[in-house]
Amino acid sequence: MAAACRTAFVETNPMDIREIARRAKVSTATVSRAINRVPTVDPQLAKRVWKVVDELGYYPNTQARSLVMGRSRIFGLIVSEFTNPFFPEIVQTFEDLAVENNYEILLSSTVHDPKRMESSVRRMIERRVDGVAILTFGMEEALLEHLRYRKVPLVFVDVGPNVPGVANIRVNYQNGIRQAVQHLAALRHTRIAFVCGPLHLKSALARRDAFKACMTEIGLSPDLIVVGDHHMEGGMRALNQLTQQSERPTAVLCSNDMTAIGLMREAYERDIKVPEDLSVVGFDDIRLAEFIIPPLTTVQMSQRELARTAFQALLNEVVSDPAAHDPRTYELNTNLVLRRSTALAAMTRQLVSSKREQRRRAL
């Protein structure tokens, strides 16, 4: 990245490998080899080539390169929506890794629209990506066929088909949810509700089932469940439903953080104090979770880890023999992170010194 572009500014002619070859008085083959650091090329010559390259500010044309090499060094990344707070961290991590490994990333969002999914897939194929990470929850099966057909390596989270050439990241929901449930139980909560995500989402069902299992494990009723939508609105509605119950829950576990945030927002409107009157636990640990007031106790499903795993999975597929090998699966764990949206259940709180006061003094 020499500053030499000024000197060559008059130059308007094509700046390609041939021009470099001409000026360095070597063949294009040598230029190519020098640039790609093939060790057999004479250091003397290489230096001469690099000098010209720097002087002219030459950058190889990646398109021509991929054309002949048959590899584009592009990974596709399909998400639902960028504005979904679950994704920014993932995109950032993915890009960090891309830069590190000399890959580009082709970003695409489905915005839950079948037409957009189709165009996403088409774009991936047209640009000849070397692999696609599909991080949207729910994808038309038929479209995947198009990618599989072309032997494009794929990686899914949770929902991928169990076939060769497709890697899957399996999320262990149970682990984090058990921690959450037991944390609430330890705070003397017995009526613990769950706000579920949309029922057509595998990942939402998996979370709900984990909740049920973990409640049953410790002898609590797993039936206080209302359905949300993984958005704020669903959380707000959920709170309203829950407060209409004959016996209100004292704690709520939400299927994702946005739900919890909506629920807390509605609680604020109705003067229900979190955590004094109601303990709230989220799921995902999006960035926002620690910005909210009070900071949200939530089950972390590390987005960095997820992105890293996905990227590595693609990289593995690329280097390894693309022919039939075992369907690979990776595991992603979840863990509770404690913040300040949970407290002792209201009925017992009076017995001990105010948790909130304790905390405040601790600061």
Next chain:
Amino acid sequence: MAAACRTAFVETNPMDIREIARRAKVSTATVSRAINRVPTVDPQLAKRVWKVVDELGYYPNTQARSLVMGRSRIFGLIVSEFTNPFFPEIVQTFEDLAVENNYEILLSSTVHDPKRMESSVRRMIERRVDGVAILTFGMEEALLEHLRYRKVPLVFVDVGPNVPGVANIRVNYQNGIRQAVQHLAALRHTRIAFVCGPLHLKSALARRDAFKACMTEIGLSPDLIVVGDHHMEGGMRALNQLTQQSERPTAVLCSNDMTAIGLMREAYERDIKVPEDLSVVGFDDIRLAEFIIPPLTTVQMSQRELARTAFQALLNEVVSDPAAHDPRTYELNTNLVLRRSTALAAMTRQLVSSKREQRRRAL
């Protein structure tokens, strides 16, 4: 996007334009023309070509196409960090437009690291993008030279050099900030503070200057200014500094929303009630602003609008004669959006019925 890939699944041979030509019994030229909907091609033939294309699930290789056409149909988008809540909306809108216009977007973040900026620029050049939107606030001048040198159309927000071939989006900070200041003044605030952004950012300075001007306009002291960093931490520190003042401000205007959110977080810790004890106004109107408790009154600088303008600007550069034309500039307005983080100044509030009560009843 026919489902025909199953039938051809056995087929492992190259699926290129020649294969299509062979099967449709025409030349590659005709295939190319048919696919690109050149009107002179016989409809009969075109239909035959399309049939084969659909049957085989053929997608043209974009790399080969760009190579010969000299246009990649890729726009670069350089941002500071994806995790910065200012950007998701922008990225989403940019991608929506890209899909609409058959462009790809090459996403790159600088994470405020000169090395990354350099690699961003290199990647843009190597992939031969047709234009770059630089939405990071602050960019090494020398690197831009590399892009300008190659006549890559550029669009900046605010900080771009005023030269041909570079479009600029000028933000009218004054408008929104005046509305904010006057809104606070109307609520009887007289001691209004400003939390500035990092002093090396042009956009931060512009906001500060607008604040000063607007305060002076209405005869208030414009000197209650502390320096933040456009992050939560800066906002938290700022509140601490402000409360140490002999005479505390009753309202604070922040240089961006994250600052305001940090400040409100600190206020929560110190039991300073927003808006009862302190009115807070943000800047940007990131998505988060309306999720926070209380929802943040802020100056909106529409991210969708910004993205749309940037994209359109690039499109304009591409279609218009790339030779020297006037440096184009676009304008982006700002406007106050009222939410619930502002209220009558404390000393006067007792005189009227509680604003908060009024609001609550209104729900």
Next chain:
DNA sequence: CGAGCGAGGGTAAACGTTTGCCCATATGCA
């Protein structure tokens, strides 16, 4: 009825790389 013309399809060159293959030179060994 023949020349001219226009419409439409085919041939092949070009885009900017990588890399298999071959050749020239230098080197080692007998």
Next chain:
DNA sequence: TGCATATGGGCAAACGTTTACCCTCGCTCG
């Protein structure tokens, strides 16, 4: 000294498109 063998560089063929140019046909019009 002469031959076998490395060593390193050049030539040119790919990669998969688009498109300038040419050719052929069928029509029109004189």
